[in-house]
Amino acid sequence: MKKLAILSTMLTLSVALAVAPKDTLVVQESADIPTMDPGVTYDTASGSITENLYETLVTYSGASLTKLDPLLATKWTISNGGKTYTFDLRKNVKFHSGNTMTCADAEYSFERNLVVNSGDSGNWFIAESLLGTGANxxxxxxxxxxxxxxxxxxxxxxxxxxxxPKVDPAFLAKLAYTGQSVVDSKYAIGLGEWSGKEADWQANVGKDLQNSKLSQAPSGTGAYKFVRKDANAFLATAFDGYWGKKPAIKNVIIQKVPELAARQQAFLRGDADLIEGAGRAVDEEQIKGKPGVVWQDGFPSTTATGFFMNQNIKANGLLGSGKLDGKGIPANFFSDVNVRRAFSYAFNYQQYITDVQKGQGKQRTMLLPDTFPGYDAKVKTYKYDATQAKAYLQRAWGGQVWKNGFTLTANYRAGAVASQTAMEILKKNIEALNPKFKVNIQSKPWSEMLNDSRDGKEAMIIIGWAPDYADADNFLYTFYSSNGYYSPRSNWKDASVDKWLEQARSTVNQAERNRLYSLVANRAYEQAPYILMPAPVGYAFMRDNLVGAAKANFNPMISFAYTGTFWKELSKK
Structure with a gap:
Protein backbone atom coordinates (compact mmCIF):
# COMPACT_ATOMS: atom_id res chain seq x y z
CA MET A 1 0.00 0.00 0.00
CA LYS A 2 1.31 3.46 -0.86
CA LYS A 3 2.00 5.78 2.03
CA LEU A 4 -0.53 8.29 0.74
CA ALA A 5 -3.23 5.65 0.95
CA ILE A 6 -2.18 4.76 4.49
CA LEU A 7 -2.39 8.39 5.57
CA SER A 8 -5.77 8.81 3.93
CA THR A 9 -7.09 5.72 5.67
CA MET A 10 -5.83 6.93 9.03
CA LEU A 11 -7.25 10.39 8.55
CA THR A 12 -10.76 9.32 7.69
CA LEU A 13 -10.84 6.31 10.03
CA SER A 14 -12.92 4.60 7.38
CA VAL A 15 -11.22 1.21 7.57
CA ALA A 16 -9.02 -0.70 9.96
CA LEU A 17 -5.76 1.04 10.78
CA ALA A 18 -2.35 -0.27 9.80
CA VAL A 19 0.56 -0.18 12.23
CA ALA A 20 1.71 3.43 12.53
CA PRO A 21 4.59 4.02 10.07
CA LYS A 22 8.01 4.96 11.41
CA ASP A 23 7.83 8.47 9.96
CA THR A 24 4.33 9.12 11.33
CA LEU A 25 3.13 9.98 14.84
CA VAL A 26 -0.43 8.79 15.47
CA VAL A 27 -2.35 10.11 18.47
CA GLN A 28 -5.90 9.20 19.48
CA GLU A 29 -8.03 11.23 21.87
CA SER A 30 -11.69 11.89 22.64
CA ALA A 31 -11.67 15.66 22.23
CA ASP A 32 -12.05 17.66 19.05
CA ILE A 33 -9.89 20.66 18.13
CA PRO A 34 -11.85 23.87 18.85
CA THR A 35 -9.49 26.22 16.99
CA MET A 36 -6.12 26.58 15.25
CA ASP A 37 -6.02 30.37 15.60
CA PRO A 38 -3.48 31.40 18.27
CA GLY A 39 -5.54 34.53 18.96
CA VAL A 40 -8.24 32.47 20.62
CA THR A 41 -6.35 29.34 21.72
CA TYR A 42 -7.26 28.76 25.36
CA ASP A 43 -7.63 25.02 25.80
CA THR A 44 -5.16 22.17 25.76
CA ALA A 45 -6.65 20.44 22.71
CA SER A 46 -6.15 23.58 20.61
CA GLY A 47 -2.88 24.45 22.29
CA SER A 48 -1.32 21.09 21.46
CA ILE A 49 -1.83 21.92 17.78
CA THR A 50 -1.00 25.64 17.64
CA GLU A 51 2.22 25.27 19.62
CA ASN A 52 3.56 23.03 16.84
CA LEU A 53 2.30 25.06 13.87
CA TYR A 54 3.31 28.41 15.36
CA GLU A 55 6.09 29.71 17.56
CA THR A 56 6.48 32.28 20.31
CA LEU A 57 9.25 34.78 21.01
CA VAL A 58 10.53 32.70 23.94
CA THR A 59 10.07 29.13 25.13
CA TYR A 60 10.74 27.10 28.25
CA SER A 61 14.21 25.64 28.57
CA GLY A 62 13.90 21.86 28.68
CA ALA A 63 11.88 20.79 31.71
CA SER A 64 12.43 24.06 33.58
CA LEU A 65 9.47 26.16 34.68
CA THR A 66 11.60 29.21 35.42
CA LYS A 67 14.26 29.41 32.69
CA LEU A 68 13.25 30.79 29.29
CA ASP A 69 15.20 30.45 26.05
CA PRO A 70 14.92 32.56 22.87
CA LEU A 71 12.82 31.06 20.06
CA LEU A 72 11.68 33.56 17.42
CA ALA A 73 13.59 36.15 19.40
CA THR A 74 17.37 35.86 19.67
CA LYS A 75 17.83 38.08 22.73
CA TRP A 76 16.11 40.77 24.76
CA THR A 77 16.87 43.63 27.10
CA ILE A 78 14.81 45.12 29.92
CA SER A 79 14.97 48.84 30.67
CA ASN A 80 12.95 51.76 32.00
CA GLY A 81 12.76 50.29 35.49
CA GLY A 82 11.42 46.98 34.20
CA LYS A 83 8.69 48.48 32.02
CA THR A 84 10.30 48.29 28.57
CA TYR A 85 11.24 45.03 26.83
CA THR A 86 13.20 45.15 23.56
CA PHE A 87 13.53 41.98 21.45
CA ASP A 88 15.91 41.19 18.63
CA LEU A 89 14.14 38.84 16.20
CA ARG A 90 15.51 35.86 14.35
CA LYS A 91 16.43 36.48 10.70
CA ASN A 92 15.46 34.44 7.64
CA VAL A 93 12.47 32.74 9.27
CA LYS A 94 9.80 31.57 6.84
CA PHE A 95 6.09 31.16 7.38
CA HIS A 96 4.36 28.14 5.88
CA SER A 97 2.96 30.47 3.22
CA GLY A 98 6.48 31.26 2.05
CA ASN A 99 6.42 34.79 3.48
CA THR A 100 9.46 35.92 5.48
CA MET A 101 8.82 36.84 9.12
CA THR A 102 9.50 40.47 10.00
CA CYS A 103 9.00 42.63 13.06
CA ALA A 104 5.74 43.82 11.51
CA ASP A 105 4.33 40.30 11.86
CA ALA A 106 5.15 40.21 15.57
CA GLU A 107 3.67 43.67 16.12
CA TYR A 108 0.51 42.66 14.25
CA SER A 109 0.16 39.46 16.29
CA PHE A 110 0.23 41.18 19.66
CA GLU A 111 -1.90 44.11 18.58
CA ARG A 112 -4.44 41.67 17.15
CA ASN A 113 -4.62 39.88 20.49
CA LEU A 114 -5.13 43.18 22.32
CA VAL A 115 -7.80 44.30 19.85
CA VAL A 116 -9.79 41.07 19.84
CA ASN A 117 -9.30 39.95 23.47
CA SER A 118 -12.51 37.94 23.55
CA GLY A 119 -13.77 36.31 26.72
CA ASP A 120 -12.90 32.87 25.34
CA SER A 121 -9.20 33.61 24.86
CA GLY A 122 -6.16 33.94 27.09
CA ASN A 123 -5.46 37.46 25.88
CA TRP A 124 -6.78 38.96 29.08
CA PHE A 125 -3.48 38.34 30.85
CA ILE A 126 -1.32 39.88 28.10
CA ALA A 127 -3.74 42.83 28.07
CA GLU A 128 -3.23 43.20 31.83
CA SER A 129 0.50 43.51 31.18
CA LEU A 130 0.38 45.87 28.19
CA LEU A 131 -2.76 47.92 28.85
CA GLY A 132 -3.17 47.66 32.61
CA THR A 133 -6.55 45.94 32.26
CA GLY A 134 -7.71 42.50 31.18
CA ALA A 135 -10.76 43.94 29.43
CA ASN A 136 -11.22 44.78 25.76
CA PRO A 165 2.31 50.75 32.15
CA LYS A 166 3.82 49.14 35.26
CA VAL A 167 6.24 46.37 36.20
CA ASP A 168 4.99 42.84 35.59
CA PRO A 169 7.28 40.12 36.98
CA ALA A 170 5.44 37.46 34.96
CA PHE A 171 5.63 39.22 31.59
CA LEU A 172 8.32 37.04 30.01
CA ALA A 173 6.54 33.87 31.11
CA LYS A 174 3.34 35.15 29.51
CA LEU A 175 5.15 35.50 26.18
CA ALA A 176 5.88 31.75 26.18
CA TYR A 177 2.16 30.93 26.05
CA THR A 178 1.17 29.56 22.63
CA GLY A 179 -1.64 32.11 22.32
CA GLN A 180 1.07 34.76 21.97
CA SER A 181 2.56 33.14 18.88
CA VAL A 182 3.63 35.21 15.88
CA VAL A 183 1.19 34.94 12.98
CA ASP A 184 1.71 35.65 9.30
CA SER A 185 0.21 39.15 9.02
CA LYS A 186 0.21 39.44 5.20
CA TYR A 187 -1.35 36.02 4.89
CA ALA A 188 -3.95 36.67 7.61
CA ILE A 189 -4.96 40.01 6.13
CA GLY A 190 -5.25 38.35 2.76
CA LEU A 191 -7.71 35.88 4.26
CA GLY A 192 -9.89 38.75 5.47
CA GLU A 193 -8.67 39.02 9.07
CA TRP A 194 -8.12 42.41 10.77
CA SER A 195 -6.12 44.78 8.54
CA GLY A 196 -3.70 45.73 11.30
CA LYS A 197 -4.70 49.36 10.95
CA GLU A 198 -6.72 51.82 12.98
CA ALA A 199 -9.47 52.03 10.35
CA ASP A 200 -11.15 48.74 11.26
CA TRP A 201 -9.80 47.98 14.74
CA GLN A 202 -13.09 48.72 16.53
CA ALA A 203 -14.99 46.33 14.27
CA ASN A 204 -12.69 43.54 15.47
CA VAL A 205 -12.92 44.19 19.22
CA GLY A 206 -14.10 41.03 20.95
CA LYS A 207 -14.44 39.18 17.63
CA ASP A 208 -14.96 35.44 17.90
CA LEU A 209 -11.90 33.87 16.26
CA GLN A 210 -12.66 30.23 17.07
CA ASN A 211 -13.62 29.43 13.49
CA SER A 212 -11.74 32.29 11.87
CA LYS A 213 -10.31 32.08 8.38
CA LEU A 214 -6.89 31.75 9.99
CA SER A 215 -8.14 28.87 12.10
CA GLN A 216 -9.34 27.06 9.00
CA ALA A 217 -6.07 27.61 7.12
CA PRO A 218 -3.21 28.41 9.54
CA SER A 219 0.24 29.66 8.54
CA GLY A 220 2.92 29.76 11.21
CA THR A 221 6.68 29.39 11.50
CA GLY A 222 6.55 26.07 13.33
CA ALA A 223 8.30 22.84 12.42
CA TYR A 224 4.99 21.42 11.14
CA LYS A 225 2.49 22.84 8.70
CA PHE A 226 -1.20 22.14 8.48
CA VAL A 227 -2.44 19.79 5.74
CA ARG A 228 -6.08 19.10 6.48
CA LYS A 229 -8.67 18.49 9.18
CA ASP A 230 -12.10 16.88 9.20
CA ALA A 231 -14.56 15.81 11.87
CA ASN A 232 -12.48 12.76 12.74
CA ALA A 233 -8.84 13.73 12.40
CA PHE A 234 -6.11 16.29 11.85
CA LEU A 235 -3.01 15.93 9.66
CA ALA A 236 0.19 17.98 9.67
CA THR A 237 3.48 17.40 7.91
CA ALA A 238 7.04 18.56 8.51
CA PHE A 239 7.73 22.03 7.07
CA ASP A 240 10.59 21.85 4.58
CA GLY A 241 11.36 25.53 5.03
CA TYR A 242 11.68 25.37 8.81
CA TRP A 243 14.50 27.54 10.13
CA GLY A 244 15.51 25.07 12.86
CA LYS A 245 16.53 21.44 12.97
CA LYS A 246 14.55 19.24 10.61
CA PRO A 247 12.07 17.02 12.51
CA ALA A 248 12.62 13.26 12.46
CA ILE A 249 8.88 12.56 12.22
CA LYS A 250 7.39 13.65 8.93
CA ASN A 251 3.65 13.30 9.57
CA VAL A 252 1.49 13.86 12.64
CA ILE A 253 -2.06 12.53 12.79
CA ILE A 254 -4.45 13.37 15.63
CA GLN A 255 -7.53 11.14 15.49
CA LYS A 256 -10.78 11.74 17.36
CA VAL A 257 -11.82 8.39 18.84
CA PRO A 258 -14.47 8.88 21.55
CA GLU A 259 -14.59 5.23 22.64
CA LEU A 260 -11.98 4.37 25.26
CA ALA A 261 -11.90 0.67 24.34
CA ALA A 262 -11.17 1.51 20.70
CA ARG A 263 -8.29 3.78 21.72
CA GLN A 264 -6.86 1.15 24.03
CA GLN A 265 -7.02 -1.57 21.37
CA ALA A 266 -5.38 0.64 18.74
CA PHE A 267 -2.61 1.54 21.17
CA LEU A 268 -1.90 -2.01 22.25
CA ARG A 269 -1.78 -3.14 18.59
CA GLY A 270 0.67 -0.36 17.75
CA ASP A 271 -1.80 1.45 15.49
CA ALA A 272 -1.49 4.51 17.73
CA ASP A 273 1.68 5.78 19.40
CA LEU A 274 -0.11 7.80 22.08
CA ILE A 275 -3.68 7.86 23.34
CA GLU A 276 -5.80 9.72 25.84
CA GLY A 277 -6.18 7.51 28.90
CA ALA A 278 -8.98 7.15 31.43
CA GLY A 279 -7.32 7.94 34.74
CA ARG A 280 -4.81 6.06 36.85
CA ALA A 281 -7.06 3.23 38.07
CA VAL A 282 -8.15 2.20 34.58
CA ASP A 283 -4.86 2.89 32.84
CA GLU A 284 -2.84 0.89 35.34
CA GLU A 285 -5.15 -2.07 34.92
CA GLN A 286 -5.62 -1.93 31.14
CA ILE A 287 -2.31 -0.50 29.85
CA LYS A 288 0.55 -0.74 32.33
CA GLY A 289 2.85 -3.72 31.86
CA LYS A 290 1.45 -4.73 28.48
CA PRO A 291 3.85 -5.68 25.64
CA GLY A 292 5.24 -2.73 23.70
CA VAL A 293 4.25 -0.20 26.36
CA VAL A 294 6.52 2.18 28.25
CA TRP A 295 5.03 3.51 31.50
CA GLN A 296 6.53 6.55 33.21
CA ASP A 297 5.40 7.69 36.65
CA GLY A 298 6.07 10.39 39.23
CA PHE A 299 5.41 13.46 37.08
CA PRO A 300 4.65 16.68 38.99
CA SER A 301 1.11 18.02 38.69
CA THR A 302 0.81 21.62 37.53
CA THR A 303 -2.95 21.91 37.96
CA ALA A 304 -4.88 23.03 41.03
CA THR A 305 -8.44 22.00 41.81
CA GLY A 306 -10.93 22.87 44.51
CA PHE A 307 -14.54 22.84 45.65
CA PHE A 308 -15.96 26.31 44.99
CA MET A 309 -18.38 27.39 47.73
CA ASN A 310 -20.24 30.31 46.14
CA GLN A 311 -21.00 33.07 48.62
CA ASN A 312 -23.56 34.78 46.36
CA ILE A 313 -25.56 32.14 44.49
CA LYS A 314 -27.56 33.73 41.70
CA ALA A 315 -29.60 30.70 40.57
CA ASN A 316 -32.86 30.42 42.47
CA GLY A 317 -33.39 26.91 41.11
CA LEU A 318 -30.58 25.62 43.36
CA LEU A 319 -31.73 27.39 46.52
CA GLY A 320 -34.90 25.43 47.25
CA SER A 321 -36.90 27.55 49.67
CA GLY A 322 -34.10 30.11 49.76
CA LYS A 323 -34.18 29.98 53.55
CA LEU A 324 -32.57 28.12 56.43
CA ASP A 325 -35.69 26.08 57.07
CA GLY A 326 -34.37 22.65 56.16
CA LYS A 327 -35.80 22.88 52.64
CA GLY A 328 -33.13 25.05 51.03
CA ILE A 329 -30.36 27.55 51.62
CA PRO A 330 -30.11 31.34 51.32
CA ALA A 331 -28.07 32.73 48.41
CA ASN A 332 -25.30 33.74 50.84
CA PHE A 333 -25.20 30.40 52.69
CA PHE A 334 -21.45 30.05 52.23
CA SER A 335 -20.71 33.62 53.31
CA ASP A 336 -20.50 32.35 56.91
CA VAL A 337 -16.92 31.20 57.48
CA ASN A 338 -18.18 28.57 59.90
CA VAL A 339 -19.99 26.81 57.06
CA ARG A 340 -16.90 26.86 54.87
CA ARG A 341 -14.64 25.56 57.63
CA ALA A 342 -17.13 22.82 58.46
CA PHE A 343 -17.27 21.66 54.84
CA SER A 344 -13.46 21.72 54.70
CA TYR A 345 -13.27 19.45 57.75
CA ALA A 346 -16.03 17.19 56.36
CA PHE A 347 -14.14 16.16 53.23
CA ASN A 348 -12.08 12.99 53.61
CA TYR A 349 -8.87 13.85 51.75
CA GLN A 350 -7.13 10.55 52.40
CA GLN A 351 -10.14 8.57 51.20
CA TYR A 352 -10.07 10.51 47.94
CA ILE A 353 -6.34 9.84 47.53
CA THR A 354 -6.89 6.14 48.19
CA ASP A 355 -10.07 5.56 46.19
CA VAL A 356 -9.61 7.93 43.25
CA GLN A 357 -5.87 8.42 42.99
CA LYS A 358 -4.92 4.88 44.08
CA GLY A 359 -2.65 6.27 46.77
CA GLN A 360 -0.81 8.49 44.26
CA GLY A 361 -2.00 11.86 45.50
CA LYS A 362 -0.78 14.73 47.62
CA GLN A 363 -2.63 17.25 49.75
CA ARG A 364 -1.49 20.81 49.07
CA THR A 365 -1.45 23.85 51.33
CA MET A 366 -2.69 26.29 48.68
CA LEU A 367 -4.17 26.37 45.18
CA LEU A 368 -0.75 26.48 43.56
CA PRO A 369 1.40 23.63 42.20
CA ASP A 370 4.12 22.80 44.69
CA THR A 371 6.75 23.04 41.94
CA PHE A 372 6.06 26.75 41.43
CA PRO A 373 8.04 29.51 43.19
CA GLY A 374 5.80 30.99 45.88
CA TYR A 375 4.45 27.69 47.20
CA ASP A 376 4.63 27.50 51.01
CA ALA A 377 4.61 23.96 52.36
CA LYS A 378 4.37 25.21 55.97
CA VAL A 379 0.80 26.50 55.70
CA LYS A 380 -1.73 24.47 57.67
CA THR A 381 -4.13 22.14 55.90
CA TYR A 382 -7.56 20.80 56.76
CA LYS A 383 -7.91 17.11 57.64
CA TYR A 384 -11.07 15.06 57.81
CA ASP A 385 -12.46 15.66 61.30
CA ALA A 386 -16.18 15.04 61.90
CA THR A 387 -15.99 16.53 65.39
CA GLN A 388 -14.62 19.83 64.06
CA ALA A 389 -17.13 19.85 61.21
CA LYS A 390 -19.98 19.38 63.66
CA ALA A 391 -18.71 22.13 65.98
CA TYR A 392 -18.48 24.70 63.18
CA LEU A 393 -21.92 23.84 61.80
CA GLN A 394 -23.37 24.25 65.28
CA ARG A 395 -22.01 27.81 65.28
CA ALA A 396 -23.02 28.62 61.70
CA TRP A 397 -25.65 31.29 61.17
CA GLY A 398 -26.10 31.78 64.92
CA GLY A 399 -27.07 28.14 65.40
CA GLN A 400 -29.84 28.17 62.78
CA VAL A 401 -28.04 25.74 60.45
CA TRP A 402 -27.84 23.06 63.13
CA LYS A 403 -31.33 23.71 64.48
CA ASN A 404 -33.23 23.86 61.16
CA GLY A 405 -31.00 21.95 58.78
CA PHE A 406 -30.53 22.71 55.07
CA THR A 407 -30.88 21.29 51.58
CA LEU A 408 -27.98 22.04 49.21
CA THR A 409 -27.93 21.15 45.53
CA ALA A 410 -24.49 20.83 43.93
CA ASN A 411 -23.55 20.00 40.33
CA TYR A 412 -20.57 18.12 38.99
CA ARG A 413 -19.26 17.71 35.43
CA ALA A 414 -21.10 14.96 33.59
CA GLY A 415 -18.81 12.00 32.97
CA ALA A 416 -16.18 13.15 35.48
CA VAL A 417 -15.90 10.13 37.75
CA ALA A 418 -13.35 11.78 40.05
CA SER A 419 -15.58 14.81 40.62
CA GLN A 420 -18.62 12.63 41.22
CA THR A 421 -16.73 10.54 43.76
CA ALA A 422 -15.47 13.66 45.56
CA MET A 423 -19.01 15.01 45.76
CA GLU A 424 -20.26 11.68 47.10
CA ILE A 425 -17.58 11.65 49.80
CA LEU A 426 -18.54 15.15 50.95
CA LYS A 427 -22.29 14.42 50.74
CA LYS A 428 -21.99 11.30 52.89
CA ASN A 429 -19.93 13.00 55.58
CA ILE A 430 -22.10 16.14 55.77
CA GLU A 431 -25.35 14.19 55.95
CA ALA A 432 -23.91 11.92 58.67
CA LEU A 433 -23.53 14.92 60.99
CA ASN A 434 -27.22 15.75 61.30
CA PRO A 435 -30.32 14.02 59.83
CA LYS A 436 -31.61 17.49 58.91
CA PHE A 437 -28.74 18.02 56.46
CA LYS A 438 -29.34 17.13 52.82
CA VAL A 439 -26.83 17.45 49.95
CA ASN A 440 -28.26 16.68 46.52
CA ILE A 441 -25.65 16.10 43.81
CA GLN A 442 -26.36 15.91 40.10
CA SER A 443 -24.40 15.78 36.84
CA LYS A 444 -24.40 18.64 34.38
CA PRO A 445 -22.84 19.11 30.91
CA TRP A 446 -19.42 20.77 31.13
CA SER A 447 -20.23 23.68 28.82
CA GLU A 448 -23.40 24.52 30.75
CA MET A 449 -21.64 24.29 34.09
CA LEU A 450 -18.82 26.54 32.88
CA ASN A 451 -21.23 29.21 31.69
CA ASP A 452 -23.44 29.08 34.76
CA SER A 453 -20.52 29.11 37.18
CA ARG A 454 -19.05 32.10 35.35
CA ASP A 455 -22.34 33.89 35.98
CA GLY A 456 -22.34 32.93 39.67
CA LYS A 457 -25.25 30.52 39.26
CA GLU A 458 -23.68 27.39 40.73
CA ALA A 459 -23.88 26.77 44.49
CA MET A 460 -20.92 24.42 44.84
CA ILE A 461 -18.83 22.88 42.07
CA ILE A 462 -15.41 21.31 41.58
CA ILE A 463 -13.22 23.05 39.05
CA GLY A 464 -9.50 23.29 38.39
CA TRP A 465 -6.95 25.51 36.70
CA ALA A 466 -4.08 24.61 34.41
CA PRO A 467 -1.39 27.29 34.02
CA ASP A 468 -1.24 29.75 31.16
CA TYR A 469 2.23 30.81 32.25
CA ALA A 470 4.61 29.39 34.84
CA ASP A 471 4.20 31.99 37.56
CA ALA A 472 2.38 31.84 40.89
CA ASP A 473 0.36 34.90 39.90
CA ASN A 474 -1.51 32.86 37.29
CA PHE A 475 -2.95 30.64 40.04
CA LEU A 476 -3.15 32.84 43.11
CA TYR A 477 -4.62 35.90 41.43
CA THR A 478 -7.01 33.66 39.48
CA PHE A 479 -8.35 31.88 42.57
CA TYR A 480 -7.95 34.35 45.43
CA SER A 481 -8.25 37.90 44.07
CA SER A 482 -11.71 39.48 43.96
CA ASN A 483 -10.63 40.71 40.50
CA GLY A 484 -9.41 37.26 39.44
CA TYR A 485 -10.78 35.12 36.63
CA TYR A 486 -12.54 32.75 39.03
CA SER A 487 -13.95 35.39 41.38
CA PRO A 488 -17.50 35.26 39.90
CA ARG A 489 -17.60 31.54 40.68
CA SER A 490 -16.84 31.93 44.40
CA ASN A 491 -17.65 35.59 45.19
CA TRP A 492 -15.12 35.55 48.00
CA LYS A 493 -13.42 38.81 48.79
CA ASP A 494 -10.76 39.69 51.33
CA ALA A 495 -9.26 43.19 51.28
CA SER A 496 -5.91 42.06 52.70
CA VAL A 497 -5.57 39.26 50.16
CA ASP A 498 -6.38 41.66 47.32
CA LYS A 499 -3.72 44.07 48.58
CA TRP A 500 -1.04 41.39 48.93
CA LEU A 501 -1.71 40.00 45.47
CA GLU A 502 -1.48 43.44 43.87
CA GLN A 503 1.78 44.07 45.71
CA ALA A 504 3.17 40.75 44.46
CA ARG A 505 2.33 41.83 40.92
CA SER A 506 4.32 45.02 41.22
CA THR A 507 7.71 43.70 42.31
CA VAL A 508 10.33 41.49 40.66
CA ASN A 509 11.85 40.62 44.06
CA GLN A 510 11.04 36.90 44.32
CA ALA A 511 11.69 36.74 48.06
CA GLU A 512 9.16 39.52 48.63
CA ARG A 513 6.67 37.85 46.32
CA ASN A 514 7.09 34.58 48.24
CA ARG A 515 6.45 36.39 51.52
CA LEU A 516 3.26 37.93 50.16
CA TYR A 517 2.03 34.63 48.75
CA SER A 518 2.57 32.97 52.15
CA LEU A 519 0.38 35.65 53.69
CA VAL A 520 -2.30 34.90 51.10
CA ALA A 521 -2.13 31.15 51.75
CA ASN A 522 -2.36 31.52 55.53
CA ARG A 523 -5.29 33.89 55.23
CA ALA A 524 -7.00 31.47 52.84
CA TYR A 525 -6.56 28.67 55.37
CA GLU A 526 -8.29 30.81 58.00
CA GLN A 527 -11.13 31.87 55.72
CA ALA A 528 -11.52 28.55 53.81
CA PRO A 529 -12.95 29.92 50.55
CA TYR A 530 -12.21 26.58 48.85
CA ILE A 531 -11.88 22.92 49.77
CA LEU A 532 -8.49 22.02 48.32
CA MET A 533 -8.54 18.80 46.31
CA PRO A 534 -5.48 16.54 46.60
CA ALA A 535 -3.17 16.85 43.63
CA PRO A 536 -2.53 13.74 41.55
CA VAL A 537 0.89 12.31 40.81
CA GLY A 538 1.27 12.45 37.05
CA TYR A 539 2.12 9.59 34.74
CA ALA A 540 2.41 8.92 31.02
CA PHE A 541 2.49 5.91 28.74
CA MET A 542 3.55 5.45 25.12
CA ARG A 543 4.66 2.83 22.61
CA ASP A 544 8.20 1.63 23.23
CA ASN A 545 9.42 2.71 19.79
CA LEU A 546 8.73 6.38 20.49
CA VAL A 547 11.90 8.31 21.34
CA GLY A 548 12.17 11.71 23.01
CA ALA A 549 9.21 11.43 25.35
CA ALA A 550 11.38 10.89 28.41
CA LYS A 551 10.36 12.02 31.86
CA ALA A 552 13.59 14.05 32.15
CA ASN A 553 12.50 16.24 29.21
CA PHE A 554 8.86 16.60 30.26
CA ASN A 555 7.66 20.19 30.57
CA PRO A 556 4.09 20.45 31.84
CA MET A 557 3.71 23.93 30.31
CA ILE A 558 3.60 22.35 26.86
CA SER A 559 0.01 21.59 25.91
CA PHE A 560 0.88 18.29 24.23
CA ALA A 561 0.89 16.73 27.68
CA TYR A 562 1.21 13.14 26.49
CA THR A 563 4.93 13.78 26.15
CA GLY A 564 5.48 17.26 27.58
CA THR A 565 7.53 18.18 24.54
CA PHE A 566 7.04 19.44 21.00
CA TRP A 567 6.48 17.08 18.08
CA LYS A 568 9.80 18.17 16.55
CA GLU A 569 11.66 16.61 19.51
CA LEU A 570 10.19 13.15 18.91
CA SER A 571 11.37 10.29 16.71
CA LYS A 572 10.60 6.60 16.27
CA LYS A 573 12.94 3.63 16.16
Missing part, protein backbone atom coordinates in the same frame (compact mmCIF):
# COMPACT_ATOMS: atom_id res chain seq x y z
CA UNK A 137 -12.29 48.12 24.31
CA UNK A 138 -15.99 47.24 24.42
CA UNK A 139 -15.88 46.62 28.16
CA UNK A 140 -13.36 49.33 29.02
CA UNK A 141 -13.96 52.56 27.13
CA UNK A 142 -10.58 53.98 28.20
CA UNK A 143 -8.85 51.58 25.79
CA UNK A 144 -8.05 53.45 22.60
CA UNK A 145 -6.19 52.55 19.43
CA UNK A 146 -3.41 54.88 20.55
CA UNK A 147 -2.92 52.86 23.76
CA UNK A 148 -2.79 49.58 21.86
CA UNK A 149 -0.45 50.98 19.19
CA UNK A 150 1.93 52.38 21.81
CA UNK A 151 2.05 49.15 23.83
CA UNK A 152 3.88 47.20 21.11
CA UNK A 153 5.91 48.75 18.30
CA UNK A 154 8.78 48.09 15.92
CA UNK A 155 11.64 50.57 16.24
CA UNK A 156 13.85 51.80 13.42
CA UNK A 157 16.32 48.96 14.04
CA UNK A 158 13.63 46.35 13.42
CA UNK A 159 13.41 45.41 17.09
CA UNK A 160 10.11 44.62 18.80
CA UNK A 161 9.48 46.92 21.76
CA UNK A 162 6.89 46.38 24.49
CA UNK A 163 6.04 49.28 26.79
CA UNK A 164 4.25 48.28 30.00
Missing amino acids: AKDDKTITWARIDKAVECNNAGQLVFTL
